[in-house]
Amino acid sequence: MSTGRVVIVGAGQGGFQAAASLRQEGLSGPITLIGAEPGLPYQRPPLSKAYLKTGEAAKLALRPQSFFDKNAINYLPETWVEGIDRAAAEVHAGGRRIAYDHLILATGTRNLRPPIDGIDAALDLRTLTDAAALRAALDGPRRLAVIGGGFIGLEFAAVARELGHEVSVAEAAPRLMARAVSPLMSDRFLALHRQLGVAVHLGAPVAAVSATGIALSDGTDIDADLVLLAAGVRPNTELAEAAGLAVENGIAVDARLLTSDPAISALGDCASFPDPRTARRIRLESVQAATDHARAIARRIVKGDDAYYAALPWFWSDQADCKLQIAGLAGAEDEAVAVSDSAVFRFAGGQLTAVETVNDARTHMQARKRLTASVPDRTTLEAAGFDLAA
Numbered sequence: 281m282s283t284g285r286v287v288i289v290g291a292g293q294g295g296f297q298a299a300a301s302l303r304q305e306g307l308s309g310p311i312t313l314i315g316a317e318p319g320l321p322y323q324r325p326p327l328s329k330a331y332l333k334t335g336e337a338a339k340l341a342l343r344p345q346s347f348f349d350k351n352a353i354n355y356l357p358e359t360w361v362e363g364i365d366r367a368a369a370e371v372h373a374g375g376r377r378i379a380y381d382h383l384i385l386a387t388g389t390r391n392l393r394p395p396i397d398g399i400d401a402a403l404d405l406r407t408l409t410d411a412a413a414l415r416a417a418l419d420g421p422r423r424l425a426v427i428g429g430g431f432i433g434l435e436f437a438a439v440a441r442e443l444g445h446e447v448s449v450a451e452a453a454p455r456l457m458a459r460a461v462s463p464l465m466s467d468r469f470l471a472l473h474r475q476l477g478v479a480v481h482l483g484a485p486v487a488a489v490s491a492t493g494i495a496l497s498d499g500t501d502i503d504a505d506l507v508l509l510a511a512g513v514r515p516n517t518e519l520a521e522a523a524g525l526a527v528e529n530g531i532a533v534d535a536r537l538l539t540s541d542p543a544i545s546a547l548g549d550c551a552s553f554p555d556p557r558t559a560r561r562i563r564l565e566s567v568q569a570a571t572d573h574a575r576a577i578a579r580r581i582v583k584g585d586d587a588y589y590a591a592l593p594w595f596w597s598d599q600a601d602c603k604l605q606i607a608g609l610a611g612a613e614d615e616a617v618a619v620s621d622s623a624v625f626r627f628a629g630g631q632l633t634a635v636e637t638v639n640d641a642r643t644h645m646q647a648r649k650r651l652t653a654s655v656p657d658r659t660t661l662e663a664a665g666f667d668l669a670a
């Protein structure tokens with residue numbers, strides 16, 4: 281389809297990329313990109329990193345307004361899509377009905393708000409509006425408590441220490457970033473944060489939030505005058521559900537990123553898709569997944585390229601002077617082997633599944649290449665001294 285009307289719901293990393301890639305692939309029909317947030321589509325990763333220090337919001341825009349004008353992308357900011365009428369092939373937004381030949385759902389996620397007493401007092405860090413409010417609240421020395429020791433909570437903690445605040449992190453799991461990295465890497469980052477002066481509390485969920493701080497379930501009280509909630513997210517699936525689309529830990533799509541309606545695709549944080557390596561249904565929260573999904577969907581819509589989605593997942597997180605990079609996707613039980621000071625290899629059934637590195641971009645890039653080609657087994661790697669280039 282090179283002339284049809286495409287409507288995209290959600291103007292974040294993936295929604296924006298879908299609009300840009302559709303034009304790049306040669307779609308000549310109208311593209312409408314609808315987003316609930318104000319301003320131009322922007323990059324989210326800096327919100328927990330550089331932006332907290334610099335406050336330079338303009339630098340976050342993915343493209344200037346002129347890009348949208350030049351590429352005839354009809355961008356509708358501050359517009360909430362309330363419903364999808366699949367029979368009429370229309371979306372309803374702000375009193376308007378917008379017709380589509382193909383619809384792309386890129387609605388992302390929102391913060392998970394666990395049922396904790398007083399949790400409403402905790403701040404979020406998901407949008408530029410959240411980050412601006414947080415930055416404004418950090419205008420003087422503060423005692424900060426962070427609920428959640430995942431990527432975002434830890435990135436925030438590292439920046440807040442650099443800015444001179446007192447910081448505590450409370451993580452319910454027994455180790456940091458447990459969903460994403462090996463125990464070896466968790467330990468390494470625990471040491472880093474303790475060295476930075478962050479008070480890290482592991483293994484006790486937060487029981488209550490109050491004006492004076494947070495209370496942990498093991499009886500520990502942490503004094504704080506600002507509490508950040510960074511305890512994970514949930515996919516925005518309500519629109520899809522109400523339209524009768526299949527939802528399974530995200531809007532369920534097939535290997536071509538199509539929902540249960542062949543006129544609707546879904547991508548990025550809100551979509552669950554079959555992992556090409558294990559066939560398990562997964563949902564990833566990363567810029568790589570959102571943008572690679574978007575490119576694949578654009579190729580399918582415009583060029584009819586029906587290839588199964590197979591891009592290798594990769595992730596990064598910047599904490600103080602440590603750049604953590606992960607190539608591939610490891611299961612929680614996968615074996616972890618520290619092959620050098622800067623790299624941990626993960627294995628399942630003797631096959632390499634992921635490579636975690638710290639400040640080692642070379643090994644990360646080699647791992648991305650190797651894991652994309654044929655996946656090496658442990659015996660072969662060990663014989664080569666764990667040298668991915670060999």
Ligand SMILES: Cc1cc2nc3c(=O)[nH]c(=O)nc-3n(C[C@H](O)[C@H](O)[C@H](O)COP(=O)(O)OP(=O)(O)OC[C@H]3O[C@@H](n4cnc5c(N)ncnc54)[C@H](O)[C@@H]3O)c2cc1C
Binds near residue numbers: 289324328406432596
């Ligand atoms: C603070 C922070 C730091 C991060 N750091 C990293 C990092 O270092 N590396 C990395 O890979 N990833 C990082 N991420 C994750 C990354 O930003 C997301 O994976 C990525 O933005 C997902 O893109 P998306 O298009 O799926 O969703 P999003 O970018 O979240 O966009 C979804 C958009 O849809 C809009 N929307 C939802 N429902 C509707 C509706 N009904 N009508 C209209 N609009 C709607 C939302 O308002 C939102 O703007 C970070 C995220 C945050 C919050």
